[in-house]
Amino acid sequence: MASSRNISLSRCVDRVTGGVLALFALVSGGTVLLLLWNLFAGAWPAIEAGRLGAFFTDAKWQPGSQRDPQFGMVTMLAGSALVTVLAVALALPVGLASAIFHRFYAPPLLARWNRRIMELLIGVPSVIFGFWGLMVVVPAILRIAPGTPGQSLLAGGVVLALMILPLIALTSQAALQAVPSSLLQAAAGLGLGRARTIVSVALPAARGGITTGVFLGLARALGETMAVVLVCGNIPQIPGSLFDPIRPITSTIALEMGYATASHKALLFCAGLVLMLCTALLVGWISFRKNAANPGIGGA
Protein backbone atom coordinates (compact mmCIF):
# COMPACT_ATOMS: atom_id res chain seq x y z
CA MET A 1 0.00 0.00 0.00
CA ALA A 2 2.70 2.45 1.03
CA SER A 3 4.59 1.92 -2.17
CA SER A 4 1.53 2.46 -4.38
CA ARG A 5 0.81 5.71 -2.53
CA ASN A 6 4.39 6.79 -3.20
CA ILE A 7 3.94 6.09 -6.87
CA SER A 8 0.75 8.10 -7.11
CA LEU A 9 2.42 10.96 -5.20
CA SER A 10 5.42 11.00 -7.53
CA ARG A 11 3.07 10.91 -10.50
CA CYS A 12 1.26 13.89 -9.10
CA VAL A 13 4.50 15.83 -8.58
CA ASP A 14 5.54 14.93 -12.11
CA ARG A 15 2.26 16.28 -13.51
CA VAL A 16 2.51 19.54 -11.58
CA THR A 17 6.12 20.04 -12.69
CA GLY A 18 5.15 19.37 -16.27
CA GLY A 19 2.28 21.82 -16.04
CA VAL A 20 4.42 24.60 -14.57
CA LEU A 21 7.09 24.09 -17.21
CA ALA A 22 4.49 24.12 -19.96
CA LEU A 23 3.13 27.39 -18.59
CA PHE A 24 6.57 29.03 -18.71
CA ALA A 25 7.18 27.69 -22.20
CA LEU A 26 3.84 29.16 -23.21
CA VAL A 27 4.79 32.53 -21.72
CA SER A 28 8.05 32.72 -23.66
CA GLY A 29 6.41 31.62 -26.89
CA GLY A 30 3.38 33.83 -26.25
CA THR A 31 5.53 36.92 -25.83
CA VAL A 32 6.33 36.87 -29.53
CA LEU A 33 2.66 36.61 -30.40
CA LEU A 34 1.82 39.41 -27.98
CA LEU A 35 4.53 41.56 -29.51
CA LEU A 36 3.19 40.92 -32.99
CA TRP A 37 -0.35 41.66 -31.83
CA ASN A 38 0.71 44.97 -30.25
CA LEU A 39 2.59 45.96 -33.37
CA PHE A 40 -0.38 45.08 -35.48
CA ALA A 41 -2.79 46.95 -33.19
CA GLY A 42 -0.56 50.01 -33.28
CA ALA A 43 -0.36 49.86 -37.04
CA TRP A 44 -4.07 49.20 -37.56
CA PRO A 45 -5.25 52.83 -37.88
CA ALA A 46 -2.89 53.33 -40.81
CA ILE A 47 -3.87 50.06 -42.43
CA GLU A 48 -7.56 50.83 -41.92
CA ALA A 49 -7.13 54.28 -43.46
CA GLY A 50 -5.58 52.64 -46.52
CA ARG A 51 -2.25 54.35 -46.01
CA LEU A 52 -0.25 51.19 -46.66
CA GLY A 53 -0.27 51.86 -50.40
CA ALA A 54 1.23 55.30 -49.78
CA PHE A 55 4.23 53.52 -48.30
CA PHE A 56 5.28 52.49 -51.73
CA THR A 57 3.69 55.18 -53.94
CA ASP A 58 4.60 58.40 -52.17
CA ALA A 59 7.98 59.73 -53.19
CA LYS A 60 8.98 61.30 -49.90
CA TRP A 61 8.75 60.75 -46.18
CA GLN A 62 7.35 63.89 -44.56
CA PRO A 63 4.54 62.65 -42.32
CA GLY A 64 4.59 65.80 -40.16
CA SER A 65 4.14 68.27 -43.00
CA GLN A 66 0.87 70.27 -42.82
CA ARG A 67 0.78 71.33 -46.45
CA ASP A 68 1.90 68.14 -48.21
CA PRO A 69 2.07 65.07 -45.95
CA GLN A 70 3.82 62.16 -47.69
CA PHE A 71 4.44 58.68 -46.43
CA GLY A 72 6.87 57.08 -48.89
CA MET A 73 8.87 54.38 -47.16
CA VAL A 74 10.78 53.25 -50.23
CA THR A 75 13.81 55.43 -49.47
CA MET A 76 14.11 53.94 -46.01
CA LEU A 77 13.52 50.37 -47.17
CA ALA A 78 16.25 50.94 -49.74
CA GLY A 79 18.48 52.44 -47.08
CA SER A 80 18.01 49.44 -44.81
CA ALA A 81 18.53 46.95 -47.62
CA LEU A 82 21.62 48.69 -49.01
CA VAL A 83 23.39 49.17 -45.72
CA THR A 84 22.64 45.57 -44.68
CA VAL A 85 23.90 44.07 -47.91
CA LEU A 86 26.96 46.30 -47.88
CA ALA A 87 27.74 45.22 -44.32
CA VAL A 88 27.51 41.53 -45.20
CA ALA A 89 29.52 42.05 -48.40
CA LEU A 90 32.29 43.63 -46.34
CA ALA A 91 32.12 41.22 -43.40
CA LEU A 92 31.82 37.92 -45.28
CA PRO A 93 35.25 37.82 -46.95
CA VAL A 94 37.00 38.99 -43.79
CA GLY A 95 35.04 36.67 -41.51
CA LEU A 96 35.55 33.71 -43.80
CA ALA A 97 39.26 34.42 -44.14
CA SER A 98 39.54 34.65 -40.38
CA ALA A 99 37.71 31.33 -39.95
CA ILE A 100 39.91 29.61 -42.55
CA PHE A 101 43.02 30.98 -40.88
CA HIS A 102 41.74 29.82 -37.52
CA ARG A 103 41.01 26.30 -38.73
CA PHE A 104 43.84 25.56 -41.13
CA TYR A 105 46.75 27.90 -40.58
CA ALA A 106 46.92 29.40 -37.09
CA PRO A 107 49.09 27.77 -34.44
CA PRO A 108 46.89 26.65 -31.51
CA LEU A 109 47.72 29.59 -29.23
CA LEU A 110 46.94 32.18 -31.90
CA ALA A 111 43.77 30.32 -32.86
CA ARG A 112 42.57 30.41 -29.26
CA TRP A 113 43.18 34.15 -28.98
CA ASN A 114 41.59 34.81 -32.34
CA ARG A 115 38.47 33.07 -31.07
CA ARG A 116 38.47 34.93 -27.75
CA ILE A 117 38.75 38.29 -29.45
CA MET A 118 35.85 37.43 -31.76
CA GLU A 119 33.75 36.41 -28.75
CA LEU A 120 34.62 39.67 -27.05
CA LEU A 121 33.71 41.61 -30.18
CA ILE A 122 30.25 40.02 -30.15
CA GLY A 123 29.62 41.45 -26.72
CA VAL A 124 30.55 45.07 -27.49
CA PRO A 125 27.44 47.27 -27.05
CA SER A 126 26.25 48.69 -30.33
CA VAL A 127 26.35 52.28 -29.08
CA ILE A 128 30.10 51.86 -28.65
CA PHE A 129 30.36 50.80 -32.27
CA GLY A 130 28.32 53.84 -33.30
CA PHE A 131 30.52 56.07 -31.21
CA TRP A 132 33.64 54.56 -32.72
CA GLY A 133 32.16 54.99 -36.16
CA LEU A 134 31.59 58.66 -35.50
CA MET A 135 35.08 59.17 -34.11
CA VAL A 136 37.07 57.06 -36.58
CA VAL A 137 35.15 55.90 -39.63
CA VAL A 138 33.40 59.16 -40.49
CA PRO A 139 36.61 61.26 -40.30
CA ALA A 140 38.39 58.63 -42.38
CA ILE A 141 35.68 58.87 -45.02
CA LEU A 142 35.98 62.65 -44.96
CA ARG A 143 39.68 62.32 -45.69
CA ILE A 144 39.05 59.96 -48.61
CA ALA A 145 36.15 61.97 -50.01
CA PRO A 146 36.37 65.58 -48.91
CA GLY A 147 33.26 67.64 -49.48
CA THR A 148 30.87 64.80 -48.61
CA PRO A 149 28.98 64.72 -45.32
CA GLY A 150 30.96 61.75 -44.03
CA GLN A 151 27.94 60.26 -42.32
CA SER A 152 26.84 57.97 -45.08
CA LEU A 153 25.86 54.59 -46.45
CA LEU A 154 29.54 53.64 -46.44
CA ALA A 155 30.01 54.64 -42.80
CA GLY A 156 26.95 52.61 -41.81
CA GLY A 157 28.12 49.64 -43.86
CA VAL A 158 31.58 49.66 -42.31
CA VAL A 159 30.30 49.95 -38.75
CA LEU A 160 27.67 47.25 -39.25
CA ALA A 161 30.24 45.04 -40.96
CA LEU A 162 32.41 45.21 -37.88
CA MET A 163 29.44 44.37 -35.69
CA ILE A 164 28.46 41.25 -37.63
CA LEU A 165 32.03 40.19 -38.43
CA PRO A 166 32.40 38.07 -35.27
CA LEU A 167 29.02 36.47 -35.91
CA ILE A 168 30.05 35.39 -39.40
CA ALA A 169 33.57 34.45 -38.33
CA LEU A 170 32.43 32.31 -35.41
CA THR A 171 29.66 30.49 -37.29
CA SER A 172 32.08 29.85 -40.17
CA GLN A 173 34.69 28.59 -37.71
CA ALA A 174 32.16 26.23 -36.19
CA ALA A 175 31.11 25.05 -39.64
CA LEU A 176 34.71 24.38 -40.69
CA GLN A 177 35.42 22.67 -37.40
CA ALA A 178 32.45 20.39 -38.03
CA VAL A 179 33.78 19.18 -41.39
CA PRO A 180 34.27 15.45 -40.75
CA SER A 181 37.93 14.52 -40.32
CA SER A 182 37.29 11.57 -42.65
CA LEU A 183 36.87 14.06 -45.52
CA LEU A 184 40.12 15.81 -44.65
CA GLN A 185 41.80 12.41 -44.48
CA ALA A 186 40.39 11.53 -47.88
CA ALA A 187 41.77 14.79 -49.25
CA ALA A 188 45.18 14.15 -47.73
CA GLY A 189 45.18 10.56 -49.01
CA LEU A 190 44.61 11.85 -52.55
CA GLY A 191 47.57 14.19 -52.25
CA LEU A 192 45.52 17.39 -52.29
CA GLY A 193 47.40 20.47 -51.11
CA ARG A 194 46.11 22.64 -48.30
CA ALA A 195 44.65 25.31 -50.58
CA ARG A 196 42.83 22.74 -52.74
CA THR A 197 41.57 20.93 -49.64
CA ILE A 198 40.12 24.17 -48.27
CA VAL A 199 38.55 25.37 -51.50
CA SER A 200 37.29 22.08 -52.94
CA VAL A 201 36.58 19.97 -49.87
CA ALA A 202 36.24 21.93 -46.61
CA LEU A 203 34.33 25.00 -47.83
CA PRO A 204 31.72 23.02 -49.81
CA ALA A 205 31.18 20.77 -46.79
CA ALA A 206 30.83 23.80 -44.51
CA ARG A 207 28.66 25.80 -46.89
CA GLY A 208 25.44 25.26 -44.95
CA GLY A 209 26.89 26.55 -41.69
CA ILE A 210 28.52 29.52 -43.38
CA THR A 211 25.23 30.47 -45.04
CA THR A 212 23.51 30.34 -41.67
CA GLY A 213 26.11 32.78 -40.38
CA VAL A 214 25.43 35.10 -43.31
CA PHE A 215 21.70 35.06 -42.65
CA LEU A 216 22.22 35.70 -38.94
CA GLY A 217 24.45 38.60 -39.94
CA LEU A 218 21.78 39.94 -42.30
CA ALA A 219 19.14 39.74 -39.57
CA ARG A 220 21.39 41.44 -37.04
CA ALA A 221 22.43 44.23 -39.43
CA LEU A 222 18.87 44.80 -40.56
CA GLY A 223 17.65 45.26 -37.01
CA GLU A 224 20.56 47.32 -35.73
CA THR A 225 19.55 50.83 -34.70
CA MET A 226 21.92 52.64 -32.38
CA ALA A 227 25.04 52.46 -34.53
CA VAL A 228 23.27 53.43 -37.74
CA VAL A 229 21.51 56.41 -36.15
CA LEU A 230 24.92 57.78 -35.27
CA VAL A 231 26.78 57.27 -38.54
CA CYS A 232 24.33 57.10 -41.44
CA GLY A 233 23.38 60.77 -41.66
CA ASN A 234 19.63 60.16 -41.37
CA ILE A 235 18.45 61.76 -44.58
CA PRO A 236 15.65 59.72 -46.15
CA GLN A 237 16.78 59.42 -49.74
CA ILE A 238 17.91 56.86 -52.28
CA PRO A 239 21.69 57.25 -52.15
CA GLY A 240 23.42 58.10 -55.41
CA SER A 241 26.78 56.88 -54.13
CA LEU A 242 28.41 55.21 -51.15
CA PHE A 243 29.12 58.63 -49.70
CA ASP A 244 25.50 59.82 -49.56
CA PRO A 245 23.63 59.82 -46.27
CA ILE A 246 20.79 57.34 -45.84
CA ARG A 247 18.15 56.63 -43.25
CA PRO A 248 17.25 53.00 -42.53
CA ILE A 249 13.84 52.04 -41.12
CA THR A 250 15.21 51.40 -37.66
CA SER A 251 16.65 54.91 -37.44
CA THR A 252 13.36 56.41 -38.55
CA ILE A 253 11.43 54.63 -35.83
CA ALA A 254 13.97 55.50 -33.15
CA LEU A 255 14.17 59.14 -34.17
CA GLU A 256 10.49 59.85 -34.65
CA MET A 257 8.63 57.68 -32.18
CA GLY A 258 9.29 60.11 -29.36
CA TYR A 259 7.25 62.94 -30.86
CA ALA A 260 4.97 61.17 -33.36
CA THR A 261 1.26 61.69 -32.94
CA ALA A 262 -1.75 59.60 -34.00
CA SER A 263 -1.52 58.75 -37.70
CA HIS A 264 2.24 59.31 -37.86
CA LYS A 265 2.64 56.90 -34.96
CA ALA A 266 0.54 54.26 -36.69
CA LEU A 267 2.80 54.56 -39.73
CA LEU A 268 5.86 53.97 -37.60
CA PHE A 269 4.18 50.88 -36.22
CA CYS A 270 3.65 49.75 -39.80
CA ALA A 271 7.34 50.27 -40.45
CA GLY A 272 8.12 48.18 -37.38
CA LEU A 273 5.82 45.47 -38.65
CA VAL A 274 7.61 45.43 -41.99
CA LEU A 275 10.96 45.16 -40.21
CA MET A 276 9.73 42.33 -38.02
CA LEU A 277 8.42 40.53 -41.07
CA CYS A 278 11.77 40.78 -42.85
CA THR A 279 13.62 39.45 -39.80
CA ALA A 280 11.08 36.65 -39.40
CA LEU A 281 11.61 35.67 -43.03
CA LEU A 282 15.37 35.56 -42.55
CA VAL A 283 15.12 33.47 -39.39
CA GLY A 284 12.53 31.23 -41.00
CA TRP A 285 14.83 30.70 -43.96
CA ILE A 286 17.67 29.74 -41.62
CA SER A 287 15.65 27.04 -39.87
CA PHE A 288 14.22 25.86 -43.18
CA ARG A 289 17.73 25.43 -44.53
CA LYS A 290 18.86 23.60 -41.39
CA ASN A 291 16.09 21.07 -41.80
CA ALA A 292 16.36 20.70 -45.56
CA ALA A 293 20.15 20.58 -45.86
CA ASN A 294 22.58 17.82 -44.86
CA PRO A 295 21.68 14.78 -46.93
CA GLY A 296 24.08 12.91 -44.62
CA ILE A 297 27.80 12.69 -45.05
CA GLY A 298 29.63 9.43 -45.67
CA GLY A 299 28.49 6.29 -43.90
CA ALA A 300 26.54 3.46 -45.43
Add this chain to the structure above:
Amino acid sequence: MNAAALHISGLSVSYRDLTALREVDLAIPEGQITALIGPSGCGKSSFLHALNRLTDLVPGCRVSGSIRLADGTEVTDPQTDVLALRRRVGIVFQRPNPFPQSIRRNFEIPLKEHGWAKSDIPDRIETVLREVGLWKEISDRLHQNASTLSGGQQQRLCLARALALEPEVILFDEPCSALDPLASGVVEDLILSLREKVTVVIVTHHLAQARRIADHAAVFWTRDGAGTLVEQGPAERVFSSPQDPDAILYLNGARG
Protein backbone atom coordinates in the same frame (compact mmCIF):
# COMPACT_ATOMS: atom_id res chain seq x y z
CA MET B 1 61.02 -13.13 -56.93
CA ASN B 2 59.60 -9.74 -57.72
CA ALA B 3 61.43 -6.55 -56.86
CA ALA B 4 60.29 -4.62 -53.81
CA ALA B 5 57.83 -1.79 -54.37
CA LEU B 6 58.52 -0.59 -50.87
CA HIS B 7 61.60 -1.29 -48.84
CA ILE B 8 61.07 -0.63 -45.15
CA SER B 9 63.84 -0.78 -42.61
CA GLY B 10 64.03 0.18 -38.95
CA LEU B 11 60.61 1.84 -39.06
CA SER B 12 59.32 3.13 -35.73
CA VAL B 13 56.24 5.25 -35.10
CA SER B 14 55.49 7.04 -31.85
CA TYR B 15 52.75 9.35 -30.60
CA ARG B 16 54.25 11.68 -28.01
CA ASP B 17 55.34 9.26 -25.20
CA LEU B 18 53.70 6.20 -26.69
CA THR B 19 55.62 3.96 -29.07
CA ALA B 20 53.09 2.41 -31.44
CA LEU B 21 55.52 0.56 -33.65
CA ARG B 22 59.13 -0.46 -33.11
CA GLU B 23 61.87 -1.31 -35.59
CA VAL B 24 60.01 -2.93 -38.46
CA ASP B 25 61.90 -4.31 -41.46
CA LEU B 26 59.79 -5.43 -44.37
CA ALA B 27 59.99 -5.63 -48.15
CA ILE B 28 56.67 -5.25 -49.98
CA PRO B 29 56.88 -7.18 -53.26
CA GLU B 30 55.82 -5.36 -56.39
CA GLY B 31 52.49 -6.23 -58.01
CA GLN B 32 51.45 -8.55 -55.20
CA ILE B 33 49.07 -8.40 -52.29
CA THR B 34 50.62 -8.09 -48.87
CA ALA B 35 48.28 -8.53 -45.92
CA LEU B 36 49.11 -7.04 -42.53
CA ILE B 37 47.38 -8.99 -39.80
CA GLY B 38 47.35 -9.06 -36.04
CA PRO B 39 45.17 -7.99 -33.13
CA SER B 40 43.95 -4.41 -32.59
CA GLY B 41 46.46 -1.88 -31.32
CA CYS B 42 49.55 -3.67 -32.58
CA GLY B 43 50.62 -0.88 -34.90
CA LYS B 44 49.30 -2.12 -38.25
CA SER B 45 47.44 1.08 -39.06
CA SER B 46 50.32 3.26 -37.87
CA PHE B 47 52.57 1.27 -40.17
CA LEU B 48 50.19 1.67 -43.09
CA HIS B 49 49.71 5.40 -42.56
CA ALA B 50 53.46 5.93 -42.35
CA LEU B 51 53.83 4.54 -45.88
CA ASN B 52 52.28 7.64 -47.46
CA ARG B 53 52.95 10.04 -44.61
CA LEU B 54 49.37 10.32 -43.41
CA THR B 55 51.06 10.17 -40.02
CA ASP B 56 51.95 13.83 -40.73
CA LEU B 57 48.33 14.73 -39.99
CA VAL B 58 48.52 13.46 -36.42
CA PRO B 59 49.92 16.10 -34.06
CA GLY B 60 52.82 14.75 -32.04
CA CYS B 61 53.41 11.74 -34.27
CA ARG B 62 57.05 10.90 -34.99
CA VAL B 63 58.29 8.46 -37.61
CA SER B 64 61.87 7.23 -37.81
CA GLY B 65 63.60 4.70 -40.02
CA SER B 66 63.53 4.32 -43.76
CA ILE B 67 60.84 3.64 -46.37
CA ARG B 68 62.13 3.49 -49.91
CA LEU B 69 60.04 3.34 -53.07
CA ALA B 70 61.21 1.25 -56.02
CA ASP B 71 62.93 4.26 -57.62
CA GLY B 72 64.79 5.06 -54.42
CA THR B 73 62.58 7.91 -53.21
CA GLU B 74 62.86 8.12 -49.44
CA VAL B 75 59.34 8.55 -48.03
CA THR B 76 60.42 9.71 -44.59
CA ASP B 77 62.73 12.42 -45.95
CA PRO B 78 61.19 15.81 -45.05
CA GLN B 79 62.36 17.09 -48.46
CA THR B 80 60.20 14.57 -50.32
CA ASP B 81 57.20 16.11 -52.08
CA VAL B 82 54.51 14.59 -49.94
CA LEU B 83 51.63 15.43 -52.32
CA ALA B 84 53.36 13.69 -55.22
CA LEU B 85 54.17 10.79 -52.91
CA ARG B 86 50.49 10.37 -52.00
CA ARG B 87 49.59 10.31 -55.67
CA ARG B 88 52.02 7.40 -56.10
CA VAL B 89 50.96 5.66 -52.87
CA GLY B 90 47.16 5.88 -52.64
CA ILE B 91 44.91 4.78 -49.82
CA VAL B 92 41.39 3.45 -49.25
CA PHE B 93 40.08 3.88 -45.73
CA GLN B 94 37.97 1.74 -43.44
CA ARG B 95 34.85 3.88 -43.79
CA PRO B 96 33.98 5.00 -47.31
CA ASN B 97 34.71 8.73 -47.46
CA PRO B 98 33.59 10.17 -50.78
CA PHE B 99 33.35 13.95 -50.83
CA PRO B 100 29.65 14.82 -50.36
CA GLN B 101 29.59 16.40 -53.82
CA SER B 102 28.77 15.04 -57.24
CA ILE B 103 30.34 11.74 -58.25
CA ARG B 104 32.10 13.56 -61.07
CA ARG B 105 33.58 16.16 -58.70
CA ASN B 106 35.02 13.35 -56.60
CA PHE B 107 37.32 12.58 -59.53
CA GLU B 108 37.80 16.09 -60.89
CA ILE B 109 39.20 17.48 -57.63
CA PRO B 110 42.17 15.08 -57.32
CA LEU B 111 42.76 14.76 -61.08
CA LYS B 112 42.96 18.53 -61.56
CA GLU B 113 45.21 18.88 -58.53
CA HIS B 114 47.66 16.42 -60.05
CA GLY B 115 47.71 18.09 -63.44
CA TRP B 116 45.44 15.95 -65.61
CA ALA B 117 44.20 17.87 -68.65
CA LYS B 118 40.55 18.78 -68.40
CA SER B 119 39.77 17.04 -71.66
CA ASP B 120 41.23 13.73 -70.44
CA ILE B 121 39.18 13.63 -67.25
CA PRO B 122 35.88 12.15 -68.58
CA ASP B 123 37.74 9.21 -70.15
CA ARG B 124 39.74 8.68 -67.01
CA ILE B 125 36.54 8.60 -64.93
CA GLU B 126 34.97 6.05 -67.25
CA THR B 127 38.05 3.83 -67.25
CA VAL B 128 38.33 3.59 -63.48
CA LEU B 129 34.59 3.29 -62.90
CA ARG B 130 34.65 0.34 -65.31
CA GLU B 131 37.60 -1.12 -63.42
CA VAL B 132 35.60 -1.17 -60.18
CA GLY B 133 32.41 -2.31 -61.91
CA LEU B 134 30.47 0.86 -61.13
CA TRP B 135 30.18 2.26 -64.64
CA LYS B 136 27.00 0.43 -65.57
CA GLU B 137 25.40 1.23 -62.24
CA ILE B 138 26.08 4.95 -62.12
CA SER B 139 27.22 6.23 -65.53
CA ASP B 140 23.92 8.08 -66.00
CA ARG B 141 24.07 9.87 -62.66
CA LEU B 142 27.57 11.23 -62.35
CA HIS B 143 26.02 14.56 -61.40
CA GLN B 144 24.41 13.06 -58.31
CA ASN B 145 25.78 13.48 -54.82
CA ALA B 146 28.18 10.64 -54.04
CA SER B 147 26.70 10.25 -50.57
CA THR B 148 23.46 8.99 -52.14
CA LEU B 149 25.27 5.77 -53.14
CA SER B 150 25.12 2.66 -50.97
CA GLY B 151 28.00 1.91 -48.61
CA GLY B 152 29.50 -0.70 -50.92
CA GLN B 153 29.18 1.58 -53.94
CA GLN B 154 30.80 4.40 -51.98
CA GLN B 155 33.75 2.19 -51.10
CA ARG B 156 34.16 1.15 -54.74
CA LEU B 157 33.97 4.83 -55.69
CA CYS B 158 36.77 5.57 -53.22
CA LEU B 159 38.84 2.79 -54.76
CA ALA B 160 38.17 4.16 -58.26
CA ARG B 161 39.11 7.64 -57.05
CA ALA B 162 42.41 6.31 -55.73
CA LEU B 163 43.03 4.32 -58.94
CA ALA B 164 42.33 7.37 -61.09
CA LEU B 165 45.65 8.88 -60.05
CA GLU B 166 47.53 5.83 -61.42
CA PRO B 167 49.28 4.97 -58.15
CA GLU B 168 52.05 2.39 -57.92
CA VAL B 169 50.89 1.23 -54.51
CA ILE B 170 47.44 1.22 -52.91
CA LEU B 171 47.07 0.91 -49.17
CA PHE B 172 43.84 -0.55 -47.81
CA ASP B 173 42.98 0.13 -44.18
CA GLU B 174 40.42 -2.58 -43.30
CA PRO B 175 38.43 -1.69 -46.43
CA CYS B 176 35.62 -4.18 -45.81
CA SER B 177 35.01 -3.88 -42.10
CA ALA B 178 32.27 -1.24 -42.49
CA LEU B 179 30.48 -3.16 -45.26
CA ASP B 180 27.91 -5.93 -45.28
CA PRO B 181 29.14 -9.41 -46.34
CA LEU B 182 27.88 -9.05 -49.91
CA ALA B 183 29.49 -5.66 -50.54
CA SER B 184 32.55 -6.90 -48.71
CA GLY B 185 32.87 -9.78 -51.17
CA VAL B 186 32.64 -7.44 -54.13
CA VAL B 187 35.40 -5.20 -52.76
CA GLU B 188 37.53 -8.24 -51.99
CA ASP B 189 37.23 -9.47 -55.58
CA LEU B 190 38.23 -6.01 -56.78
CA ILE B 191 41.35 -6.07 -54.64
CA LEU B 192 42.24 -9.46 -56.14
CA SER B 193 41.77 -8.01 -59.63
CA LEU B 194 44.45 -5.39 -58.88
CA ARG B 195 47.15 -8.06 -58.55
CA GLU B 196 49.97 -7.55 -61.06
CA LYS B 197 48.64 -4.05 -61.90
CA VAL B 198 49.44 -2.30 -58.64
CA THR B 199 51.10 -3.23 -55.40
CA VAL B 200 48.55 -3.77 -52.65
CA VAL B 201 49.13 -3.49 -48.92
CA ILE B 202 46.04 -4.36 -46.90
CA VAL B 203 45.37 -4.24 -43.18
CA THR B 204 42.65 -6.67 -42.23
CA HIS B 205 41.21 -8.21 -39.10
CA HIS B 206 39.56 -10.81 -41.20
CA LEU B 207 41.93 -13.80 -41.21
CA ALA B 208 39.88 -15.78 -43.72
CA GLN B 209 39.99 -12.81 -46.07
CA ALA B 210 43.76 -12.47 -45.68
CA ARG B 211 44.12 -16.19 -46.41
CA ARG B 212 42.00 -15.86 -49.56
CA ILE B 213 43.71 -12.89 -51.15
CA ALA B 214 47.23 -12.46 -49.79
CA ASP B 215 50.43 -13.41 -51.58
CA HIS B 216 52.48 -12.26 -48.65
CA ALA B 217 51.55 -11.94 -45.03
CA ALA B 218 53.03 -9.99 -42.15
CA VAL B 219 51.90 -10.66 -38.59
CA PHE B 220 52.12 -7.80 -36.10
CA TRP B 221 52.08 -8.29 -32.34
CA THR B 222 52.52 -6.18 -29.23
CA ARG B 223 55.86 -6.82 -27.49
CA ASP B 224 57.09 -4.78 -24.52
CA GLY B 225 54.27 -2.26 -24.94
CA ALA B 226 54.87 -1.55 -28.63
CA GLY B 227 53.71 -3.10 -31.87
CA THR B 228 56.25 -4.98 -33.89
CA LEU B 229 56.53 -7.44 -36.76
CA VAL B 230 56.81 -11.03 -35.53
CA GLU B 231 56.33 -13.13 -38.64
CA GLN B 232 56.44 -12.54 -42.36
CA GLY B 233 56.78 -14.37 -45.61
CA PRO B 234 54.74 -15.95 -48.43
CA ALA B 235 51.14 -16.15 -47.25
CA GLU B 236 50.90 -19.89 -47.70
CA ARG B 237 53.95 -20.52 -45.53
CA VAL B 238 52.86 -18.03 -42.85
CA PHE B 239 49.40 -19.52 -42.57
CA SER B 240 50.42 -23.19 -42.77
CA SER B 241 53.55 -23.21 -40.62
CA PRO B 242 54.12 -20.04 -38.64
CA GLN B 243 57.25 -19.96 -36.49
CA ASP B 244 56.52 -17.29 -33.91
CA PRO B 245 54.67 -18.66 -30.84
CA ASP B 246 52.20 -15.73 -30.69
CA ALA B 247 51.60 -15.91 -34.43
CA ILE B 248 50.88 -19.64 -34.13
CA LEU B 249 48.23 -19.04 -31.47
CA TYR B 250 46.78 -16.06 -33.34
CA LEU B 251 46.53 -17.79 -36.68
CA ASN B 252 44.93 -20.81 -35.05
CA GLY B 253 42.30 -18.51 -33.56
CA ALA B 254 43.42 -19.12 -29.99
CA ARG B 255 44.70 -15.62 -29.20
CA GLY B 256 44.24 -11.97 -30.14
